[in-house]
Amino acid sequence: MKRIVIATGLLVASCWSAQAATLDTVKQRGMLVCGVSAGFAGFSTPDSQGNYKGLDVDYCRALAAGVLGDASKVRYVALTAQNRFTALQSGEIDVLYRNSTQTYLRGVTLGLRQGPVNFYDGQGFVVRTDAGVKDLKGLNGATVCVAQGTTHEVTLGDYGRANGIEWKPLVFDRIDTMYQTFFGGRCDAMTQDASALAGAVTTAASNAADYVVLPQTISKEPLGPFTRNGDDVWTDIIAWLHYGLIEAEELGVTAANADEMAKSSSVPAIQRLLGASGDLGSRFGLGNKWLLQAIKAGGNYGEIFERNVGKASPLKLDRGLNATWTKGGLMYALPFK
Template sequence: MKKITIGLLGATAAFSMMMGSVQAGTLDDVKRKGSLTCGVSTGLPGFSNANSKNVWSGLDVDVCRAVAAAVLGDAGKVKYTPLTAKERFTALQSGEIDMLSRNTTWTHTRDTSLGINFAGVNYYDGQGFMVSKNLGVKSATELDGAAVCIQAGTTTELNLADYFRLKGMKYKAVVFDTSDQSVKGFESGRCDVLTSDQSQLYALRIKLANPGNAVVLPEVISKEPLGPVVRQGDDAWFNVVKWSLFAMVNAEELGVTSGNVDSMKSSANPGVKRLLSGDAGKKLGLNSDWGYNIVKQVGNYGEAFERNVGKGSALKIGRGLNALWSKGGLQYAPPIR
């Protein structure tokens, strides 16, 4: 048993990692259990959020669903474990969850010192600020002396400190554990500003009693590439999660949607053929219809984006950086061949 102490962006987490016991075999475990245990947030509209019937949805949830569709042939076979920012990495390390899909930023520190691997980026984000309209602030450079609501165990904490130091400004951090608490803190006036990844500000704004009273400032102060995470030392599982996400992005690029996937099965395009049939699944330890099941049951990346955070959603976020590389964005998946 090896004890590792991790300095995590201001907060310190310590946990024991049982070397070997939870390192490998996640793919077999998931097949044997017949379900995938996916770590998600405690509630973030558009990304991972449960409705009143405890049905989870969101762009991050769709990554869990895609992996379940690929491995088990059924996107519905997911057990969701809500986790705060502070809890998430320990839950992954201890084996409590099979994967984490919870607006988690890929950083050097996390990638190198937590025993985890990032399996890709399903949303390119950046940190922003939300203020109450009646504060009359138009730019983050006017925030000197502000009380700032922030969540513990996030990348947000260090970015905030860096930005204010760089600008020679002071602030008072008001720290919460969950997004619900941050929203309440913001609404009750505990802070002047709420800071988080910009997508999450849009998500949290719709949780406010009066969303029209809050504005998101134009500044984006950091890079926050968000993606699914697995334990280090389990390459077969790493591949499955990685290629489930890549399948969604490749499907969009190839024009394969949940609506046309059945007719696309007879497409002459070799790329489409390799996504929907052939031996790509076998090389992952999956059935040959793994890609078909993802697209049929979850949709391609663009469909998932629009439904959860885009035009078809309450958040109404544009594709921006998350457009395909061929359309001026950063979403690019290695080819299936």
């Protein structure tokens, strides 16, 4: 019996060590290493000074603020579709926020965990306006630019076979090269997440009016973060950060009023969210006001969305499925209690 107890204790200790590994590493380093893309307008792209901006970047900043108390304590690693998962598996990055689609196979074969969806998207197509293409059937026989190592490459073939559309994929290992090729006129169409296509037309085309994103999408593309298996504490922090940003929007907590609401609100849900009551932070080994710090870094989910991809941004996307459940969308926070 003693041997069993000792063995069980060692197993628990070993599991706890694995689970706490990334959180401890980030705290000791004093810096979050966040895997992002290098050229998706609205999600992650560097400006002329090399400062990253976008929806995924704001999640990295919120995470750093919550865990380290400083939203600027982030080192961004720009990753391609081919090396993004390897970088996470090897420990090169702490978390992957790179508008990556969550799928069954990615969930069960990569040794990685998929966090809550932070953007619901679909695979779309962009064409030249003067091509006169109105729907996907008009692309039969067309050359289509597509990125290698993405769900888009697989879905393009699946959809074509299922619907009798013969298109000619032109595959690229770099997004920037794909954009240059398409806008240079070599491809009849380009396929990617519809949100990314809108960003590409806004930022990479010489004249946005020359291009149109077709209204049809051919897939579900639920985008969200990835963490490593066996790192449960860190994975839970990533998940509850997202739920906290959604909860903040539902409760009317913003970057501007978060401090005041933490002091004055008598609403129990707001008190728990902002650390004025309860011990939600200490259960992760964090300060009780970790979500207050995260919200102050860039606002609630609605603020992050609108600033980067919504009506206040060059992309001007509708909230659609990314609205909160109270407004007909799919964004829904688990209860903080």
